[in-house]
Amino acid sequence: MAVQIKICGIREPRALEAVIAAGANFAGFIFHASSPRNLTLEEAADLTIQANGRIKRVALIVDPTNEFLDELFASARFEAIQLQGSESPERLIEIRERYGVRAWKAISVAKREDVLRANDYVGVADFILFDAKTPPGALPGGMGLRFDWRLLDGLDLAWPWGLAGGLDPENVDEAIKRTRAPLVDVCSGTESAPGVKDMDKIAAFCKAALQTFA
Numbered sequence: 001m002a003v004q005i006k007i008c009g010i011r012e013p014r015a016l017e018a019v020i021a022a023g024a025n026f027a028g029f030i031f032h033a034s035s036p037r038n039l040t041l042e043e044a045a046d047l048t049i050q051a052n053g054r055i056k057r058v059a060l061i062v063d064p065t066n067e068f069l070d071e072l073f074a075s076a077r078f079e080a081i082q083l084q085g086s087e088s089p090e091r092l093i094e095i096r097e098r099y100g101v102r103a104w105k106a107i108s109v110a111k112r113e114d115v116l117r118a119n120d121y122v123g124v125a126d127f128i129l130f131d132a133k134t135p136p137g138a139l140p141g142g143m144g145l146r147f148d149w150r151l152l153d154g155l156d157l158a159w160p161w162g163l164a165g166g167l168d169p170e171n172v173d174e175a176i177k178r179t180r181a182p183l184v185d186v187c188s189g190t191e192s193a194p195g196v197k198d199m200d201k202i203a204a205f206c207k208a209a210l211q212t213f214a
């Protein structure tokens with residue numbers, strides 16, 4: 001089966017069209033005030049309408065309050081949310097029940113114990129995403145950092161999962177071959193500057209990922 005692709009950090013209609021045209025499966029929209037990809041609820045409403053029925057929409061949020069989620073889901077529709085903070089399994093259950101939305105959990109990885117933490121979310125999260133741990137005080141993702149993919153060796157996760165962190169058009173083929181990830185997720189590797197999507201990089205990333213086992 002072809003690898004699935006999520007392109008995250010979409011902020012403008014042109015980039016969304018490029019992501020759809022390139023064959024990505026998921027478009028990620030970021031709600032995090034200190035991110036260069038942060039969206040307002042108004043911007044998200046327009047982009048998610050544009051995406052409706054053409055690509056699955058994922059809202060990326062970090063340790064959200066119910067107050068924020070109430071506003072978010074009143075403004076826009078998403079097929080899933082990606083939780084990128086320190087959300088517990090109990091919090092994921094609460095969010096899924098309260099909002100009826102699929103919940104992805106990002107697991108920040110720097111060592112093998114981090115990978116094993118994913119087991120806490122099996123049967124709880126709809127999807128588990130391994131991403132690189134970022135330095136204290138930095139953004140919790142979107143920094144183009146990759147972790148040592150060998151940490152995933154022998155991974156026997158009987159649950160849907162994907163790989164993120166420092167992927168780009170040049171290394172995605174190796175990443176898929178090395179880790180056998182069923183889904184790859186990229187943000188900064190498809191940009192020309194933080195928050196600025198590059199249409200050629202979007203196309204090149206998807207082409208390389210889709211060709212890997214074709």
Ligand SMILES: O=C(O)c1ccccc1N[C@@H]1O[C@H](COP(=O)(O)O)[C@@H](O)[C@H]1O
Pocket residue numbers: 008009028030032035036037060062084131139140141142143144145164165166167185186187188189
């Ligand atoms: O991209 C951001 O600004 C961001 C902010 C807060 C949390 C996560 C963020 N990005 C996500 O991190 C991974 C990896 O990104 P990259 O490819 O290494 O740049 C991805 O899921 C981004 O969407």
